[in-house]
Amino acid sequence: MLFLSNSNKMFFLFTLIFSTLISISSNSWLGCWIGLEINLLSFIPLITSPQNLLNSEASLKYFLTQSIASINFLFAILLSLFIMKNFYFNNFFSIIINSAMLMKMGSVPFHFWFPNIMEGLSWFNCFILMSWQKITPMILLSYYLNFNYLYFIMILNVMVGAISSFNQTSLRKLMAFSSINNLGWMISAMMISENLWLIYFILYSTFIFITCFLFYIINVFFINQLFFFNMNFLIKFTIMINFFSLGGLPPFLGFFPKWLIINYLMSNNFFIVSFVFVMSSLILLFVYIRIIYSSLMFFSFKLKWFKIFIKNNFLILIHFFNFISLLGMIISTFFFL
Numbered sequence: 001m002l003f004l005s006n007s008n009k010m011f012f013l014f015t016l017i018f019s020t021l022i023s024i025s026s027n028s029w030l031g032c033w034i035g036l037e038i039n040l041l042s043f044i045p046l047i048t049s050p051q052n053l054l055n056s057e058a059s060l061k062y063f064l065t066q067s068i069a070s071i072n073f074l075f076a077i078l079l080s081l082f083i084m085k086n087f088y089f090n091n092f093f094s095i096i097i098n099s100a101m102l103m104k105m106g107s108v109p110f111h112f113w114f115p116n117i118m119e120g121l122s123w124f125n126c127f128i129l130m131s132w133q134k135i136t137p138m139i140l141l142s143y144y145l146n147f148n149y150l151y152f153i154m155i156l157n158v159m160v161g162a163i164s165s166f167n168q169t170s171l172r173k174l175m176a177f178s179s180i181n182n183l184g185w186m187i188s189a190m191m192i193s194e195n196l197w198l199i200y201f202i203l204y205s206t207f208i209f210i211t212c213f214l215f216y217i218i219n220v221f222f223i224n225q226l227f228f229f230n231m232n233f234l235i236k237f238t239i240m241i242n243f244f245s246l247g248g249l250p251p252f253l254g255f256f257p258k259w260l261i262i263n264y265l266m267s268n269n270f271f272i273v274s275f276v277f278v279m280s281s282l283i284l285l286f287v288y289i290r291i292i293y294s295s296l297m298f299f300s301f302k303l304k305w306f307k308i309f310i311k312n313n314f315l316i317l318i319h320f321f322n323f324i325s326l327l328g329m330i331i332s333t334f335f336f337l
Contacts, residue, residue, distance in 0.1 A: 009046060012046050015042040016039060016046070016128070016132070019038035020039060020135050020136050022034065023035025023039065024136060030077060032136075036073070036136060040063070040070070043128070043129075044063055047120075055120050058116070062113070068103065069101075072099065072103070073096075076093055076096040094144050094149075095146055095149055097141075098150065098153075102137075102153060104133075105137045107187070108157045115164075115172075115173045117129070119172050122216075123213075123215050123216040130176075138186065138190060138197065138201070141190065142194060145190070145191060151273070153187065154187040154188050156184075157181065157183050157184030158185065158276060158280035159276065160180060161178065161284070162287075164177045164180070165283070165287045168223075169224065170221065170222055171222060174223070175208070179208075182246075185200060188261055188273070199257050200260075204254075206324070207245050207325075214239055217235070223291055226291065227294055227295055235318070236295055239292065241326065243289075243292055244285070244288070245325045248281045252326070253328020256328060258281065262274050262277065
């Protein structure tokens with residue numbers, strides 16, 4: 001990969017990682033803001049490429065949206081310093097901070113930039129944007145939760161993420177809307193407990209990594225490429241299992257954190273919220289199954305010049321990914337022994 005051979009990219013990758021650590025370990029809001037700014041200025045050089053115009057467009061859009069979110073966050077910090085805190089202002093202050101963090105993550109209703117930027121990124125950058133870039137805003141969000149506001153936001157997230165997945169031809173946009181849907185689950189997990197959020201986030205990041213890794217190996221960016229090319233059946237099988245895990249189908253590991261969240265919501269009488277969550281997962285599963293069924297069942301051309309050479313190391317990794325997803329529920333039962 002380019003990152004291993006390019007020292008500049010490696011440097012910005014390390015600053016990206018350390019900026020997150022600066023934000024989440026800071027004692028003041030101002031320190032959190034500085035960490036977020038370093039994070040923004042580290043990620044932009046990673047996604048810029050003079051060869052690809054879409055990358056330049058994505059980096060400019062990313063810079064503008066993140067700058068607006070940072071300005072709002074800084075405005076809320078300065079407002080809290082200068083104005084006395086009473087109950088009404090405290091509520092307003094929490095909504096501004098929560099909105100700034102939601103915009104940083106690409107959550108509904110500030111999500112319009114997210115699929116467009118994903119469309120112009122490589123699979124490695126897509127993985128960073130969907131996983132690592134969500135850590136800092138999520139943890140800063142947990143410091144100042146406005147529960148009434150976030151209940152509304154998380155329901156909107158799962159609904160918009162599921163419904164917008166229809167009629168998507170681009171795999172990157174599909175993954176972006178899947179990420180928006182999972183963001184609703186993550187916000188609810190954060191409102192329940194930080195440990196539950198950590199479990200959900202680690203498992204979700206694993207599935208996102210597997211998906212992006214597979215699409216990177218076979219160099220696929222659109223759904224019709226899965227239909228028309230006769231590629232290795234093992235890869236299609238792994239994509240199928242991973243999509244089922246992302247959708248939260250019960251025998252697979254992706255169901256485990258969703259099951260924990262639904263269990264909590266049902267025991268605390270949040271029936272409408274849990275109903276919306278389950279329905280959105282079913283819609284996403286329908287979208288995933290439609291793609292997988294078509295790619296497995298359609299007649300595919302066997303092109304002589306189209307060969308995918310997979311290294312043995314990659315094959316071992318693919319088998320390991322299948323093992324994780326298939327034996328996921330067996331592994332997860334050990335938590336309750």
